[in-house]
Amino acid sequence: MRYILFLLIPFYLFAKSSFITPMEYASSLYKNPRGIGCHLCHGESGEGKLVASYMEKKKKKSFRGAVINNINFSRFYNALNERKDGMPRYFLTKKEIQALYFYLQEKQKKSSSDEK
Numbered sequence: 001m002r003y004i005l006f007l008l009i010p011f012y013l014f015a016k017s018s019f020i021t022p023m024e025y026a027s028s029l030y031k032n033p034r035g036i037g038c039h040l041c042h043g044e045s046g047e048g049k050l051v052a053s054y055m056e057k058k059k060k061k062s063f064r065g066a067v068i069n070n071i072n073f074s075r076f077y078n079a080l081n082e083r084k085d086g087m088p089r090y091f092l093t094k095k096e097i098q099a100l101y102f103y104l105q106e107k108q109k110k111s112s113s114d115e116k
Contacts (some may be wrong), residue, residue: 026103034090038100041065041086045107051086069104076101 020028031037043049046069053062063086068076077097083089092100 022099022102023106026099026106029096029099030103033092033096033100034088036088038068042068045069045111046104069108073098073101076104 031039038046041049041051042065046067048067049065051063051065053060055061068079071079077094080090080092080097080100
């Protein structure tokens, strides 16, 4: 019984604190939600990014990740839950989607304050 209590004390003491900050969690989720990071197509701060250039029927084409740092939460949430060409399905929870949105909003605030 003593051993069980001894093992449970650390969980009790640290239950209210978090191992990482919300921003650290959101950043790691943005960079690797389910194997393919959002940043690879949408850029480090959701600014959009050129993913590939290619030729199709002798015409130069490109595939770009959309800008996602300037949309409202409802649109962001719906976009992550709709099937889109080129966009992997991550099957994210609502809390994970909220964390991703938080990350993009914080990055947007930081870049706005850096420009001033």
